[in-house]
Amino acid sequence: MNAAPHSSSEADTPAVAGTQAFGKFMRVLQLVADAEQPPNVAALMRATGFPRPTVHRIVAALVAERMLLEDPATHGLALGPRLIQLAGRAWGRSDLRLGAADALRRLRDATGETVHLAVPSGRAMVFIDKLESPAAVRMSSRIGSSVPLHVTAVGKAWLAALPPAERAAQLDGLPLPRHTDHTLTDPAALRAELDLTAARGWSTDREEHETGVYCFGAPVLGADGRPVAAISVTTLVFRQRADVAQAYVAPLLAACAAVSERLAQQPRPDPCGTA
Known part of the structure; x- marks a missing residue:
């Protein structure tokens, strides 16, 4: 019929x-x-x-x-x-999160500080993993929360690792609301900051998102060399160590390199769908 x-x-x-x-x-x-x-x-x-x-x-x-x-x-x-259970299963099965778990743990232990793993989501970054500092004072961030690109170490690390044309497109019309007295709200100043970040390979959040909180960030690269995520180390200004390069940056870059290398070793999907 x-x-x-x-x-x-x-x-x-x-x-x-x-x-x-x-x-x-x-x-x-x-x-x-x-x-x-x-x-x-x-x-x-x-x-x-x-x-x-x-x-x-x-x-x-x-x-x-x-x-x-x-x-x-x-x-x-x-x-x-039920929602938390579903979210937990999704995070637990995430290839990126699983692949970064050991490196994040080593980074937390090496620095003694809180570490985050974040991925881009629109014009923000979303935390998909967090390991707390063993210190008494801890961060208010939580897994699943989104944070702005322009004031966070993870956001600036991801932006800076993009090809220049894509970075410019992301910055075009990007809102730059002020969160603290240290927030970069001038587009030219932010572009200069990202140029510096791209040149040295790591970013900072100098009390730009939260007063008293200082972060260092670096990108995680996929098999094609493009940034797919970022990792940060978060400390408090009153306890920040003077030897920044050795205390935070070196172990951070080592963690990002380890996760990037692991992603590069994963088999890439066949675009034709053949075995």
Whole structure:
């Protein structure tokens, strides 16, 4: 039996059914994940502009699926165990994260400081791994959080390792909001900083993202020589060692080289799909 012809063109039909609804769910999840304090339904309404019934329906569905947890006393919302479990499995199976694990551990042990592994995501970097310093004072960053390119050591390391034309394209129109008194908000100053970073092979965040926090970063290169990630060492200004080159930069560059070499040794996919 032949199917009846469609009454409307394919252009009138959404490419993927349910995309709009799914986008609303993801918007709510992202807002909860990024919030400094657990938001309630009213806060989510203000942030999204969605009607109260829509937000209630989304929150109820996410709570039922254990993607969100609601505090019965305050009605504040936090990420739920199912979402965290899924994220943990994704990070645990990441080839990059697994390939960098030993190098990150050695770097943390060599410096005694917190280390991060980050990958580019749009015009930001996302932390996909973090090993805490054994020191008493620790960093507030967390796995899964995104950070700006222009104020972070990982962001500047990744930008500087790009070919000049691609770096210029990334910087074109890049917002440069001020986070501290040390933030580079002038495009020319940032370009000069990236030129210096590219020449020496490592970057710095000199209290540009958080006051009192100093970071060193360097890129991780893929098999084709392009930057695919960046690693940073984060210390606090009051305990930063004077011998920067030996204390932080040398072990950082060694870690990045080890991860890059491991990535280069991985078999590259066959573009034709043949064995």
